[in-house]
Amino acid sequence: xxxxxxxxxxxxxxxxxxxxxxxxxxxxxxxxxxxxxxxxxxxxxxxxxxxxxxxxxxxxxxxxxxxxxxxxxxxxxxxxxxxxxxxxxxxxxxxxxxxxxxxxxxxxxxxxxxxxxxxxxxxxxxxxxxxxxxxxxxxxxxxxxxxxxxxxxxxxxxxxxxxxxxxxxxxxxxxxxxxxxxxxxxxxxxxxxxxxxxxxxxxxxxxxxxxxxxxxxxxxxxxxxxxxxxxxxxxxxxxxxxxxxxxxxxxxxxxxxxxxxxxxxxxxxxxxx
DNA sequence: AACAGCACCTGTAGGC
DNA sequence: TGCCTACAGGTGCTGT
Numbered sequence: 001x002x003x004x005x006x007x008x009x010x011x012x013x014x015x016x017x018x019x020x021x022x023x024x025x026x027x028x029x030x031x032x033x034x035x036x037x038x039x040x041x042x043x044x045x046x047x048x049x050x051x052x053x054x055x056x057x058x059x060x061x062x063x064x065x066x067x068x069x070x071x072x073x074x075x076x077x078x079x080x081x082x083x084x085x086x087x088x089x090x091x092x093x094x095x096x097x098x099x100x101x102x103x104x105x106x107x108x109x110x111x112x113x114x115x116x117x118x119x120x121x122x123x124x125x126x127x128x129x130x131x132x133x134x135x136x137x138x139x140x141x142x143x144x145x146x147x148x149x150x151x152x153x154x155x156x157x158x159x160x161x162x163x164x165x166x167x168x169x170x171x172x173x174x175x176x177x178x179x180x181x182x183x184x185x186x187x188x189x190x191x192x193x194x195x196x197x198x199x200x201x202x203x204x205x206x207x208x209x210x211x212x213x214x215x216x217x218x219x220x221x222x223x224x225x226x227x228x229x230x231x232x233x234x235x236x237x238x239x240x241x242x243x244x245x246x247x248x249x250x251x252x253x254x255x256x257x258x259x260x261x262x263x264x265x266x267x268x269x270x271x272x273x
Numbered sequence: 274a275a276c277a278g279c280a281c282c283t284g285t286a287g288g289c
Numbered sequence: 290t291g292c293c294t295a296c297a298g299g300t301g302c303t304g305t
Contacts, residue, residue, distance in 0.1 A: 001297080001298065001299080003299095032281095058299075058300095073299080073300080074299095075281095075282095075298080075299055075300075076282090076297070076298055076299070077282090077283080077284085077297095091283095108282095109282085109283060109284065110281085110282045110283050110284080110297095111281080111282050111283075112281065112282060112283095112298085112299070112300085114300085147275080147276090149275090149276075153276095156298095156299085158299085158300080165298080165299070166297095166298065166299090214297095254276090254277070254278085255277085255278070255279085255298090256298070256299095257296090257297080257298085
C-alpha cells in the first residue's frame with residue numbers, strides 16, 4: 001500500500017530507469033486501468049520520449065519532452081517493475097515498451113490502480129492539498145481545520161495534505177502523542193505545532209528507509225523497503241508499546257483500522273482528568 | 274454542504 | 290483438505 005515515502009522511492013528509481021527513453025508501444029491487458037479514453041491514452045503515449053518522472057501526493061507523474069503528461073496511481077497493490085516475474089505475469093495490466101528494447105510493466109493484482117492522461121502537468125490532480133514534507137506547510141493546513149472529524153480521518157483526506165495514508169497517519173499520531181479520535185478543530189496551538197513537526201519527520205525517515213513493505217509494496221527493482229522494522233503502532237495490535245509497555249489497540253475510524261497506544265496517546269478529556 | 278458509507282477488486286489468513 | 294468469511298485500504302461516487 002504505497003503512500004508518499006513508497007511513491008517517492010519508486011519515482012527516484014523510475015526516473016533513472018526511463019528518463020530519455022522513447023515509448024514505442026503501449027499494451028493494455030486490463031483496459032479499465034486507464035481512466036478516460038483508452039485509445040487516446042495509447043496514441044498520445046506512443047512515440048513519447050520521457051523527460052522526467054515526478055511525484056505529487058501518492059501520484060507518479062511521467063512527462064514527455066513534448067509536454068504530454070500522465071499519472072500512475074498504484075492504490076493498494078499496484079507496482080511498476082522493469083522485469084516481470086512469472087508470478088506477476090497473470091496480474092500484468094499494462095506494458096510499456098521502449099525503443100531500446102526494455103520495458104516497464106504495470107502489475108496490479110486487485111485492479112485498483114489507475115493510469116490517466118492529463119492535458120498538461122499543471123492541470124493534473126487539481127484537488128490535492130499541499131505536500132506534507134515541511135512543518136510550516138503542515139501547520140498552515142492544520143490551523144485551517146474547522147471540522148470536528150477525528151484527526152485520523154483528516155490526515156487521510158488528500159485535499160488537506162497529499163500523500164499520507166493509513167500507516168504514516170497512525171505513526172505520526174503516535175509520535176505526536178495524540179489520540180486518533182481527537183476532533184481536528186479541538187487541537188490547541190501546541191498540539192498543532194507538535195503534529196506539524198512530526199509528520200514531515202516520519203515521512204522523511206521512511207523515505208530514507210525506502211518505504212514500508214507489509215504486503216505488496218516493492219520498489220521498481222522489486223525490492224522491499226525497510227521502514228516496517230521501525231513501526232511503533234501500525235500492524236502491532238495486541239503487542240506492547242515500545243515506549244510504555246501498554247498493549248497497542250486497534251479501532252475502526254470511518255471503516256479504516258487505526259492503531260494507537262492507549263497510554264501514550266490520551267484523549268483530551270482523559271488528559272485533563 | 275459536510276460527511277458517512279460503499280463500490281471497486283482479489284489474495285490471504287483464519288476458522289471449522 | 291477445502292470451503293467460507295473477514296479483512297486489507299485509496300479514491301471517487303452516492304446518499305443523507
